[in-house]
Amino acid sequence: MSKYFFEANYVGEGIKGLLREGGTSRREALVAALKSVGGSVESLYYAFGETDVLGIIEIPEPSDAAALSLMINSTGSVTVRLKPLLSVEDLDAATKKTPAYRAPGQ
Template sequence: MTKYLFQANYVGQGIKGLMQEGGSKRRDAVVKALESVGGSLECIYYAFGETDVLGVFDVPDQPSAVALSLMINSTGAVDLHLTPLMTPEDIDAAVGKTPAYRAPGQ
């Protein structure tokens, strides 16, 4: 499973929908969307300021995350941003690799 941080803002009709349905029904919609691609919700929180809602979820692979992002953003009701999350062990594996690279101008 791949873990993602999600941050979203309700836009236009999305704000009206949130006001009509409330937070728990929107959480249920997120759970259902994640389950449709074999994923699960770890946590979800509402906030105010720059971000309306944020949380963490797991999905089987990157194409599943992209599919969710495209579908949700295509509604125009939510502006969703995903950030892949890595474990300390993922970083250990990365620093153990030595890719070949030549900097510009060298």
């Protein structure tokens, strides 16, 4: 199970829907959407300013995360951005790998 940090913003009709339904209802919709791909919500917070909603979710496969992001963004009511989170152990494993790469101009 992979963890993702997410940021979301309500747009147009999404703002009106949030005002009608409230935050609890939108949390329930997110929980149901994540459950449909085998995921779950670790934390969820509403904010104001640049980002409306943020939190941490767990999703089994990257393709599930992509499918969920595509579905939510396709509504035009919410924009969502997912950022995969790595544990310190994941980073330790990455530092032991040496991928082949040639920098531009070298």
